[in-house]
Amino acid sequence: MAALTPALVHVGYHKTGTNWLQEELFGNPRTGYRWLGKQPLTHPVHTLVRARPFDFDAAAVRAEFESMLRDAQNAGLLPVVSFPRLSGHPYSGGYDSRMIADRVAEVFPRARILIVIREQRSMIVSTYKQYVNAGGEARLEHFLQPAKQREWRVPGFDYGHFAYDRLLGHYSSLFGGDNVLVLPYEQFVRDARGFVEAIARFAGRELPAEVLEELPFGRRSNAGQSALAVGVARPLNRFRHRSDLNLEPLFESRLLSRTGTRIRRADLLGSPLTRRAAVRSETRLRETVAAAVGNRYVASNGDTIRMTGLDLGAFGWQV
Amino acid sequence: MAAPLIHIGYHKTGTKWLRGGLFLNKNAGYHWIDKDTPPVRRIVRAHPLEFDPEESRGEFEPLLAEADQKSLMPVICWGRLAGQAFSGGYDTKEIADRLKAVFPDGRIVVVVREQRSMIVSTYKQYLKAGGPSGIEAFLQPGSDQGWRIPLFDFDYFQYHLLIGYYNKLFGADNVLPLPYEELVRDRRSFLTKIGEFSGNPVPEEVLAEMTGAKRRNPAQSALVLGATRVLNRFGPRSELNPAPLMESMLVHGAATKLRKKLDPANLRATRGLAQRSEQSLKQAVAEAVGDRYFESNRITAELLGVDLAAYGWLL
Numbered sequence: 001m002a003a004l005t006p007a008l009v010h011v012g013y014h015k016t017g018t019n020w021l022q023e024e025l026f027g028n029p030r031t032g033y034r035w036l037g038k039q040p041l042t043h044p045v046h047t048l049v050r051a052r053p054f055d056f057d058a059a060a061v062r063a064e065f066e067s068m069l070r071d072a073q074n075a076g077l078l079p080v081v082s083f084p085r086l087s088g089h090p091y092s093g094g095y096d097s098r099m100i101a102d103r104v105a106e107v108f109p110r111a112r113i114l115i116v117i118r119e120q121r122s123m124i125v126s127t128y129k130q131y132v133n134a135g136g137e138a139r140l141e142h143f144l145q146p147a148k149q150r151e152w153r154v155p156g157f158d159y160g161h162f163a164y165d166r167l168l169g170h171y172s173s174l175f176g177g178d179n180v181l182v183l184p185y186e187q188f189v190r191d192a193r194g195f196v197e198a199i200a201r202f203a204g205r206e207l208p209a210e211v212l213e214e215l216p217f218g219r220r221s222n223a224g225q226s227a228l229a230v231g232v233a234r235p236l237n238r239f240r241h242r243s244d245l246n247l248e249p250l251f252e253s254r255l256l257s258r259t260g261t262r263i264r265r266a267d268l269l270g271s272p273l274t275r276r277a278a279v280r281s282e283t284r285l286r287e288t289v290a291a292a293v294g295n296r297y298v299a300s301n302g303d304t305i306r307m308t309g310l311d312l313g314a315f316g317w318q319v
Numbered sequence: 320m321a322a323p324l325i326h327i328g329y330h331k332t333g334t335k336w337l338r339g340g341l342f343l344n345k346n347a348g349y350h351w352i353d354k355d356t357p358p359v360r361r362i363v364r365a366h367p368l369e370f371d372p373e374e375s376r377g378e379f380e381p382l383l384a385e386a387d388q389k390s391l392m393p394v395i396c397w398g399r400l401a402g403q404a405f406s407g408g409y410d411t412k413e414i415a416d417r418l419k420a421v422f423p424d425g426r427i428v429v430v431v432r433e434q435r436s437m438i439v440s441t442y443k444q445y446l447k448a449g450g451p452s453g454i455e456a457f458l459q460p461g462s463d464q465g466w467r468i469p470l471f472d473f474d475y476f477q478y479h480l481l482i483g484y485y486n487k488l489f490g491a492d493n494v495l496p497l498p499y500e501e502l503v504r505d506r507r508s509f510l511t512k513i514g515e516f517s518g519n520p521v522p523e524e525v526l527a528e529m530t531g532a533k534r535r536n537p538a539q540s541a542l543v544l545g546a547t548r549v550l551n552r553f554g555p556r557s558e559l560n561p562a563p564l565m566e567s568m569l570v571h572g573a574a575t576k577l578r579k580k581l582d583p584a585n586l587r588a589t590r591g592l593a594q595r596s597e598q599s600l601k602q603a604v605a606e607a608v609g610d611r612y613f614e615s616n617r618i619t620a621e622l623l624g625v626d627l628a629a630y631g632w633l634l
Contacts, residue, residue, distance in 0.1 A: 050466050053412035054480035085466070092468045096411065098367035137562035147558045152364050152399070152559040154406040154446075154468065166368035238564075244468045247460060248451040248552070250564075 004069045005078060006110035008033070008203045011101075011171075015126040016116035016185040025196060026080040031215075032205045034077035036068045045083045048103050049096070058106035065107065079203045081108070087115065087167060090110075090127045091136075091245065093158025097167050105174040113171050114199060117304070118185035119317045120162045120297045124289050125227075126274030130232045133264060136245040137237045140285065144292050159296060163295055165303035172307065182308045186315035192217040226268045228281035236260035293318075320383045321353070322424035323393040326519045327414075327485075327525070328401030331440040332430035332499040338396045340529040341510065347525045354397040358382070361411070362417050363399050372420035379421060387463075390474030392519045401429060401481060404441045405450070405559060411481055413487035419488040427485050428513060431478040432499035433632045434612050438604045446544040447578065449571075450559040451551045454600060458607050473611060479618035486622070496623050500630035506514075506530045538600065542589070542596035543581050550574035 010026070012018060026035035038045050044064035047056075065081075072079035086104060088094025104111065118126075128143055136143065146156030160166070164182075171180045181202040188195040196215065200206045207215075238249055239256035268278040301319050305312050313319040326342075328334060337633035342351040352359060358378035361370070400418070402408030418425060432440075442457055450457065459469040474480075478496075485494045495516040502509040507530050514521035521529075552563055553570040582593075616634035620627040628634055 016390075044401055046466075052407075052472070052474055052482060053409075055474075091367075091469045095367070095469070099413070142556055142562065146556070146561045148556050151558055153403050154470065155409070156468070156558060156561065158366070160369075166366075170368055242456060242460075244460060244465075244470055246562075248456065 004066070005073050006112060007036075007065075007069060007079040007081050007108050008114060009086070009108055009111045010080060010082035010105070010114040010116075012087035012115070013117060013123070014084040014087070014090060014117050015123060015130065016084070017188045018082065018084045018116070020220065021116075021199075022030060022082050023198065024219070025199070026082050028211075028213045028215075029075070029077060029090075031207050032076075032078060032211075033080050033203075034072040034075065034083055035080045036065070036072070038083055045086075046238060048083075048100055048107065049085050051103075053099065056103060058103065061103075062107045062317055068210070078203060080109075088161060090161050091131060091157060092155040094161035094167070095155040095158075097161070098170055101167065101174060111175065111179070112203060113180045113204070113313075115168060115171065115182050116165075116185055116188070117164045117182060119312075119315065120159075120288070121290050121293050121318075124293065125286055126224065127208050128285075128289070129225050129227070129230050131245065132234050132237065134245055135237050135240045135243050138256040139234065140288055141292075144289075159293070161302035163297060165300045166305060168307055169305060177307075182304075182310065184310060184312060184315050184317075186317075190315075201317055211306065225264050226266075226278045226282060228268045228274065228278040229264045229266055231281055231285075232307055233260040233263040320380075320387050321392060322426060323383065323395055323422055324349070324519075325400070325418060325422065325425045325426065326394065326396040326428040326430075327418075327429060328398035328429065329437070330398035330401070330404065331437060331444065332398070332432050333396040333502045334396065335431070336453060336532075337513075338500075340398050340532055341513070341515075341521065341525065342394045344528070345523050346522055348391055348519045348522075349394045350389060350391035352379075352382050352386075352393055352395050354399075356382070357396060358542075362421070363397075363414060367413060368615060370417060372417065375417070375421045393515055394517075396568065401510055404438075404475055405409075405445060406469040407473060408475035408481075409469035411475075412484060415484055415488060416479070425489065425493070426517060427494045428516065429478075429482060429485065429494065429496045430499050430502070431482075431496060431623075432572065433627075433630065435476065435601070435605050435633075436631075438602055440538065441540055442600070442604070443544055445559060446548055446551065447539060448559055449551050449554045449557050450560070451548065451563075453548070454603050455607075458604075462466070469536070477612065477615040479615050479622060482622045496619075498623060498625055498627060498632075500629055501625075504630075511529050539578060540582055540593050540597065541600040542593040545577055545596060547574045547577050550577075576579045 010021065020037050025031055026033045036044060044061050047061050067098065069079045086100050088097030088100065128140055131143060140267060143157055168182055183195060193212065196212065236256050236259060237246055239251060239253040240246055240249060241252050242249055268274040295318060298318050301312055301317050305319060326337065338351065341347050342349045358375060361375060382394050400414055402411035442454055445457060452460065457471055482494065482496045495512065497509060497512060507526055509525055510521050510529060550570050551560055551574065553565050553567045554560055554563055554574065555566055555571060556563055610633065613634055616627060616632050620634060
């Protein structure tokens with residue numbers, strides 16, 4: 001039996017244009033790639049994250065992926081595993097990012113790894129908005145410091161999750177530096193075409209020129225929400241259904257929950273009535289995050305630059 | 320230098336009693352390495368991408384040397400080393416690997432407890448520590464959760480997995496698994512086994528002292544814990560309660576006092592109610608547990624070489 005083409009494994013991070021890459025690049029057969037998907041919940045990509053530490057069976061997971069890899073190969077497409085949860089989750093400080101990396105290496109030892117990183121202040125603003133959107137109740141200050149006194153009973157937000165050099169170093173040690181491509185999200189924002197071309201070169205599967213031309217680089221599948229809408233809608237999360245972000249709702253109300261959704265989706269920056277308040281709210285949120293972050297990432301960003309050769313300073317990173 | 324005895328828990332299996340009565344007893348021949356010292360804490364707290372076993376060994380060396388100089392058996396005793404039930408034991412394997420990397424010759428004691436009783440006790444501890452959820456929500460936190468935050472997980476109490484893993488890492492001869500129920504029924508036997516296993520037999524006067532001692536961590540009644548649960552919504556922000564409705568030290572203080580002072584089981588007027596409340600909690604847990612641990616318990620019984628059914632375990 002012929003050896004299978006090694007997969008491209010895109011591990012995230014969250015909030016770095018992952019949906020666009022999955023839908024427009026890896027999910028479009030004309031590009032020469034095949035995203036192996038993530039549905040349903042029994043999909044083996046979830047097992048990489050969800051299997052309990054004593055239960056994980058790399059050979060069994062590999063076997064589950066095998067037919068998908070073979071189908072992609074038979075169709076002449078490069079298989080792509082793309083799932084940002086593979087880099088850990090910011091709401092729990094990336095507590096399992098190393099364990100997942102080890103699992104990825106066991107299941108796909110010859111894989112090429114793609115990691116997209118994002119400047120930390122902008123990353124944390126976006127992560128917090130997503131947290132409220134997903135039902136989180138805590139205001140920003142409490143989100144950033146989930147407990148007055150940390151007791152290591154339940155992992156919460158941890159700034160260390162965005163010290164990227166740690167995870168990049170671990171992936172390099174597992175797969176070899178040449179098999180890990182790190183790109184900044186800011187490059188995607190500024191030059192999406194160059195960003196896609198860099199991925200294609202690394203994966204060894206360049207896109208036909210006409211396909212590259214047709215890619216909807218201007219489309220964003222996950223538009224950012226305004227800080228004002230997030231702030232106004234947050235208290236209504238106390239009436240949303242119970243989840244790991246909302247352990248004890250006051251009571252569950254579909255009406256109030258839907259009201260919150262409508263507020264979050266409202267274009268408050270676009271409306272003349274709310275624009276000023278929305279801009280002020282956005283500025284305040286960004287300032288609060290910037291003050292909380294301080295210069296804590298300067299050293300880590302320096303290490304990331306040394307490891308990747310990226311000019312992160314030119315993209316507005318703190319270096 | 321002597322390899323340490325490492326008592327990893329679980330929580331709610333008499334760990335504090337053992338620590339206070341045996342490992343801190345100056346006549347017992349142990350040198351307890353405080354669980355609050357930074358190197359012990361780091362075994363649990365260091366992020367997986369930061370933990371360095373070499374560095375950790377270096378930090379432990381002077382602590383082990385101190386025990387050596389005093390001709391005492393070094394011991395680390397911390398229930399958190401077996402994971403934490405409130406987050407489903409997400410780091411139990413990671414901690415086991417760290418202990419092996421730092422103390423390759425360590426000798427491990429692990430105490431397990433019948434799951435229904437364990438979960439009742441765990442939930443009471445959760446309420447005491449400020450958790451806001453009712454028992455059903457505690458046992459099934461966030462039905463649609465996307466594995467974003469690890470929370471309670473029944474599988475955490477499949478003890479055979481943890482014991483089997485420690486056996487694999489350290490060798491079965493270096494792992495002593497004991498049932499908590501043995502401690503409850505026969506303290507002398509329980510303590511004697513630990514002493515023999517560690518190569519540091521427990522002196523008779525310590526045995527006498529400990530078999531006659533009172534419990535250090537008495538259980539609180541389900542009634543008072545349940546009644547004060549609503550006050551946890553006004554308690555300080557914590558990992559168990561990350562978004563309280565309002566933080567009020569006054570309400571929090573009142574809740575703590577009520578829990579400490581009030582025991583409805585001691586009041587004639589409320590004794591019946593307290594018993595019903597206890598019963599109802601136990602029943603809810605028993606129903607949720609069902610027969611999910613049968614298979615695991617059978618393997619655990621074999622690993623322990625103990626008739627766990629005789630101790631009331633389901634198997």
